[in-house]
Amino acid sequence: MGQYMLSVHSREGDPAPDAATGQRAMSQVAKLNEEMQAAGAWVFAGGLHPYDTATVVAAMGDDVLLTDGPFAESKEHLGGFWVISADDLDTALEWARKASTACLNPVEVRPFQDVPES
């Protein structure tokens, strides 16, 4: 059993979905979360506020440097994610397929390094 992060990324400058589409995605995601919980796959999930609400904290010895804005100077930003447990990649990919259908976006699947002691 391993853990995987299913992440959803948004592109800078992409228009926000209209209210009805956003609402549909939200309710589909809520339903999927319930399905994951019932299957015992759900560990954690959440959607993030837009990337411009971020602050970067960099500890430099005793000092700390705060920067307003996201860490990466990229055009894509993490918008939300699931953390799931799955036996193997095929199982994780099947959840990712459902997640992509529900949130109407591509989903990146990436394995976690360690399984925390339960």
Next chain:
Amino acid sequence: MIAGLVRLLGSIDLAEEAAQEAYVIAMQRWPAAGVPPNPAAWLTTTARNRAIDRLRRESTRDTRQREAAQMTVPDEAEPQGAVVDDRLRLMFTCCHPSLAPSAQVALTLRLLGGLTMAEIAHGFLVPETTMAQRVTRAKRKIAANRIPYRVPADHELPGRLKSVLTTLYLVFNEGYLASGQDSAVRTDLSAEAIRLARVLTTLMPDEPEAKGLLALMLLTDARRAARFADDTLVPLAEQDRGQWHRELIAEGHAIVRECLRRAQPGPYQLHAAVNAVHTDAARAEDTDWGQILDLYNHLFALTPTPVVALNRAIAVAEVHGAAAGLRIVDGLDLASYHAFHVTRAELLRRLDRRAEAGDAYSRGIELAPNTAERNFLRKRKDALSD
């Protein structure tokens, strides 16, 4: 042997190290003690024991400990209907669709084929370090992601089998399309692809597309000797059919007939059937183009890609005339594909539109993938002014 060890040890790297150790021990012992009655079983047992010893020795280290623990986990029950064979499991792991096609090819040849990293790198015309990095990265991805080591369940099988077939066909073509000084090494790739396709059809006898792929490879490979003369490509119609490999053709035809009886056609079977019709003709002018056109119509209905449309247009030209073929070709969006320009050039030549044919040959020469094909096209272009 590697395939069995991967299942026992749960790690490709461990399996490879253990196999290497076992070979070294065999080379030390066999000359004096004699070869054991079942050398393969001896090697596997020795490799497994060595791996277990090593894991115990190094069990203070976290990752190794986990790998040792993994070994004691009993095998999961195989889903009903799936064939239990380690080579088949390994084939599906190596060709997992989450790996890039180039990585699938490299892994398959490294772990299932008997090829060394240097041979694979040479076969694909890349530096050995590049190929080694590709394989290392792929193995890391398999381990990190827990890509399963099993034959997919029946409902996943069509998609996953397609990935295996694509990889084998890529390997085959890499060897088949080779010409010039590298051709000897690269020809081995075709032989390896055929060998693996044979393994696949033995392990999955109920998959007609796997059979179709094997037949397609055999019927294509049968013409290898007649394909080049003086480093110049010889087109199908002008090949010396006496040089074709009769046994491979007979085997390919038998498989195609078996596929026809099953009546579950797919793209590889249809391609194989087209090649069966070609290899059935004693002379080029005896070719049953009507049947080939029927097959391409069927193929185009299944996979309506521009490349299939181009091949279908060649059959249309033979059955209904060059003008009818050209009308289809001119509607295709394939300007960056050399075969598109070559086909246009041939059809324009037959329609005696020489200036346009010359331009099309020139484009074909620019885009042609190897010297032999460029030489052939130059000859064709020069012949226009005769």
